[in-house]
Amino acid sequence: MRTVLPFFKRGMTITLLWLFSMILLPLGLLIATALQLGGTDIWAIVSSERVVASILLSFKMAFFATVVNLVFGFLLAWILVRYDFWGKKLMNALIDLPFALPTAVAGIALASLYAPTGLFGGWLAKIGVQIAYTPFGIAVALIFVSLPFVVRAIQPVLESLDPAYEEAADILGANKRITLTRVIIPALAPAIISGAGMGFARSLGEYGSVIFIAGNVPLVSEIAPLIIMSKLDLYDVRGASVVALLMIGISFLLIFLINAAQWQIGKKMMQVK
C-alpha cells in the first residue's frame, strides 16, 4: 500500500531513537555489566543458595496464585458476562483495581490486613494460621496483583462465546461437567493461557506489593528483586546485574512459551475448522 501521508521518516527516526535509548541501550548495558564478571563468578551467583531459593520461592507462590486466580478469575468472568445482579457495574470497574493501585499501597494494606493485629490476621490467628511475614503472604499479594490479568483475558472471549453451543451440548445429552470441560474450556484455552501466563510473568518480578507482607527472611521468604536491592546496598553492581539478567531471561522464556502454546492451539483449531 502506498500512502501520501507525511511524517513517516521523521516519525520512524523518533520512534527508533526513543526505543534504542530507552530500551535497547539500558538492556545492553545490563548485559555488558553482568558479563564483566567471568563465567565462574556468574555461575557462582546464579547457583548460589539464596538466588536459587528466591527464584524457586517466586515460582512456587506465583504458581499457587495462578491456580487460585484461574478458578476464581473464571468464576468472576463468568458471573460478569452471564448474569445480571446488583453491583455488577461496580464490580466490573473495580476488577482493574490492582492495575491502578500503586504496589506500595497494596503492599502496606495487605500487610496490615493479614498481620496478627489486623482484621483477617486476627481471625486467622484464632485458628492458628499465620499469613503475614510467611511465604504465604507472598502468595496473597500475588493473587491480588495478577487477578485482573486472568479476568480481563477470559471476559471478552466468554462474551463472544454463544450460549447456543452450551444449549446444543445440553440437548445432545452432555451433563454440566462435560459441557464445561469439552465445550467452554477449549474455546477459552488461548485466552486462559495468555492471561494466566502474563499474570505469572508479572508475579515473578513483583516487588512493591510483596516486600511488606513477605517477612523477607533469606532462604525462606526472600524474593529475587530483594536480592538485587541488597546487592545494590553493598555496591555489588555486577552481582545485581547477573541476578537481574537471570530474571529477565526467565520472563522472556515464559513469554516465548506462552506465545508458542497459543500458536500450537491456534493451529489445532484451524485443523478442526
Place this chain on the structure above:
Amino acid sequence: MNNSTIRLKTREKANRQKWILITLGFLFFAVILLAPLFTVFYYAFAQGFALFMQAIGNEEALAAIWLTVKVALIVLPINMFIGVVMAWTIAYFNFKGKAFLTALLDLPFSISPVVVGLMFLLLFGLDGLAGKWFIEHGFRIVFAMPSIVIVTLFVTFPLIVKSLIPTMTAQGNSEEQAALILGANTWTLFFTVTLPKIKWALIYGVILSNARAMGEFGAVSVVSGHIRGLTNTIPLYVEISYNEYQFIAAFACASLLAALALLTLGCQTLLGRLQRRKVEKSLHSRTA
C-alpha cells in the same frame, strides 16, 4: 410428573446455581480486592480527620506530594508526544519489522521494576556510560529528580501508544489522505482530522499513565536515593513512614494514591461507555 413441572424444577435449579456462583464470586471479590482498599481508608481516618490532615500537611509529606505532581507534569507531555508519534508511525504505515517494534512496546511491562531501576542506574550512575558525561557537565541524574522522571517514562510510555494503536488501525488513515489531497498542511491535518479521531483513546492513555506515573515504586526506589524532602515521591514516603511505624502518615498518603486509583477507574469506565456510544451511533448512522 408432567413436562412443565420438570421444566420448572430445572429452572429453579439453574436459578439456585446462579445465586451460589454470584455469592461465591462476591465473597472472593470482597476478600481479595475490597478488603485491602477499605483497609487503606480505615487506617488513614482511624484517628480522626484532624490527624489525617496533619499527616498530609506535614512538611515531608507535602514535599513528596509536590515532587510526585512535578514528575507527572513532566512525564505526561513527553509521553503524549512520543505516544502520538509512535502510534502514527506504527498504525498508519506498513514497514518491515513492524511486529518487532510492537513487541518491544510490551517489554517495559514484563521487566521487574527493580531491574528497570538497576538498568538506568547503570546508564546514569557515577561510573555509568552517560553518567560520567553528565557529572562532568554538572548535572545530577541519579539520586535526583531527572532519574525519577526517566524511569517513570520507561514504565509509562507504552500505555499511551498501546491505547492509540488499536483505534488508529481500526479507523484507518483514509480521512487524513483525503484532507491532504484537499490541501491541508501537516499541522491542520493533525489538529483538525487526527486529533478529534483519537481524542478519547488519547485521554484514556493519559489517565492510565498518570496513575502509573504517580504510583511507580520499585524502579523509583532504586534510582531516587530516598533523600528525605528531596527525592521521596509519595510511594517512597509511604514506605519510609510505614517502616518507621508512623501508620497514620503512611496510610494518609496511601489513601491519596488509592483515591487517585479509584478516580482513574471511574474515568476508565466512563470513557469506555462514551466510546461504545460513539461506535453505536456511527453504526446507526451508517445503516440509516
